[in-house]
Amino acid sequence: MDQDDILAIFFQECDEGLAVAESGLAALAGGAADAEGLNAVFRAVHSIKGGAGAFGFDALVRYAHLFETVLDHLRAGRLAHDLEVVRLLQRSRDVLDDHVHAAQNGGAAPDDSGVVAELSQLAADPGAAPTVAASAEAPAAAEPDADEFGFMPVTVDLDSFNAPAETPWLVRFRPLAGAMAHGNDPLLLLRELERMGALEIRLDETALADLAVLDPCEPGLAWEIEMPGDTDEQAILDVFDFVIDDCELSVARKAENAAVLDLPADLADTPAPADQPAAESRAAAAAAAAAPPAGERPSIRVDLDRVDQLVNLVGELVITQSMMAQRVKDLNLDLSEELDDLSHLTREMQDAVMAMRAQPVRTAFARVPRLLRDLELETGKSVRLDVSGETTEVDKTVVDRIGEPLVHLIRNAVDHGLEAPADRVAAGKPEQGVIRLAAEHRSGRIVITVADDGRGIDRARVRAKAVERGILAPDATPSDEEIDNLIFAPGFSTAERVSNISGRGVGLDVVRRNVASFGGRVTLASTPGQGSVFSLTLPLTLAVLDGMVVRSGGDTYVIPLANIVECIRPAPGQIRAVGSRPDVLELRGMHLPIVDLGAVLRGENGDEGSETAFVIVDCEHLGRAALRVDSIDDQRQVVIKSLEANFRAVAGLAGATTLGDGKVALILDPESLIAMARTPAAALSLAA
Secondary structure, rough: OOOHHHHHHHHHHHHHHHHHHHHHHHHHHOOOOOOOHHHHHHHHHHHHHHHHHOOOOHHHHHHHHHHHHHHHHHHOOOOOOHHHHHHHHHHHHHHHHHHHHHHHHHOOOOOOOHHHHHHHHHHHHHOOOOOOOOOOEEEEEOOOOOOOOEEEOOOOOHHHHHHOOOOOOEEEEEEEEOOOOHOOOOOHHHHHHHHHHOEEEEEOOOOOOOHHHHOOOOOOOEEEEEOOOOOOOHHHHHHHHHHHHEEEEEEOOOOOOOOOOOOOOOHHOOOOOOOOOOHHHHHHHHHHHOOOOOOOOOOOOHHHHHHHHHHHHHHHHHHHHHHHHHHHOOOOOOHHHHHHHHHHHHHHHHHHHHHHHEEHHHHHOOHHHHHHHHHHHOOOOOOOEEEEEEEEEEHHHHHHHHHHHHHHHHHHHHHHHOHHHHHHHHHHOOOOEEEEEEEEEEEEEEEEEEOOOOOOOOOOHHHHHHHHHOOOOOOOOOOOOHHHHHHHHOOHHHHHHHHOOOOOOOOOOOOHHHHHHOOOOOEEEOOOOOEEEEEEEEEEOOOOEEEEEOOOOOOOEEEEEEEEEEEEEOOOOOEEEEEEEEEEEEEEEEEEEEEEEHHHHHHHOOOOOOOOOOEEEOOOOOEEEEEEEEEEEEEEEEOOHHHHOOOOOOOOEEEEEEEEOOOOOEEEEEHHHHHHOOOOHHHHHHHH
């Protein structure tokens, strides 16, 4: 692994730490503060600082150190958890993000002067805030765990800060097994402390083994260092920043034994049992400290390209398994048991590989809080974000590609959806608007909704603007749904002026086009005066799906199994004509619209003879319908290939696949097909 690989891992860990800090501070802002959440934020910033120091990102180190100091005041109770402080910390986290990206891209450090000035004031004078211990309302601080590097957060007895300034610090330092192997030279640390003004350095060699059994790789020395009482405690701790997981360390006022750095119980200064040598005891303690906490599953980092390659290979395996099954069938061989076993193993392998790519949508949601804070400053509106379902898992490719559509939808909701505070009060609403961001699994797909409690769509204004732009004829009488979907037209905007938020008409059309590019769709429901709900219906994976193979007019299609309710062959009298409207299928008291695949996709009617069958599908927004097909051939797992990447986007189709006989079959999008069968306008609204 070269330097570039290590650096890439560092920036990945920075992204993870920033996400932890974002969620932790959001919980703090929402009043859901707890000691462990605050410790997690502290550890995230501390880890970023440590890694940045190793790579020489000095500006990032300086800023992270200041940020970390204020967080330490907060978790120690020297700083109150008031809203202004939390908002400053959220802005500080955003600037930390900017610093990380500047370091990653080799750019100039961001202008952090404003935030640094505020943080510096809090770091120097946190104020007479109530301490955690003295506050009756504050929860008891939980004992924090070590982070992924083994760093332990500092737990401070507040009484120590009332100690006289002249009381010296007493530093106890003992390297652990393996410290030298990691390149940690204790002499360098001692020289740094000496440079800082150490009063006395005392060697403790009581644990040093006899020469006959001495292991040169096992440190047997320890030191006690007295530091001047006016030395900054954090400056002392910073000396040990990169060796803290390879040593026993305590920092305390000499006379009071306070301000002690918490250590795992197995690393405390307790003597080894009489029947256990000291070196063996220390080795066992180090091994215990290195072991993952109970209940934590070990993990490894794998380059995404390797996972993608594995996904492609599994896809090819699925196709090969299908071709083998077809060949066995053609040769009339009795290998059903073996083929069933192969199919079962292939499915398990595919599920395991897909699980490797699965990620919670929290990754895509993480950028929304910062976006909202920026929009609040630009618009003067007050917005509360409600998030649910952020742990819902979906394919990483989908997570990566929904980021931009979400940004456009959030900006649209704040700028166009939510009213100004005065207008909300006049309408009898709370001054603060609400945006709800949610994700859930539904019918084999993931549905992400962005809802606001704003004014809703002004349909009269939208219609007038569409007529003005030539999108709609002056004498047209569109339905409410069709008017709502006009906002997705390219270049359409109702903004009175162009701002850096909206007004150029390049937002919602981009949302629909981007979502459609990977097999998803966007729908809109709006109630005037109450708000709007945008729904993004997305595939769980872009690789493999279970489908039913059907034929219509000599062509082969695949219908996603997640949409299928049942398949039937109609009895005489089940198909009924309804005036001039399309026929319907009567099924157990329901009358389902019939969608003829041949008529919709090729402009010709399918074979309505004895082989005609119906596949009953259930769609997210358009309900149930009966797809008329000539025959139903098989049910199988198929590998999805993008039409847009290899040809172009086609309304009514979600992709293509290769069957066991080597032929290409088109994968249908049932909801888009039903929309196309109803009205061209409805088709336009659902099939970009």
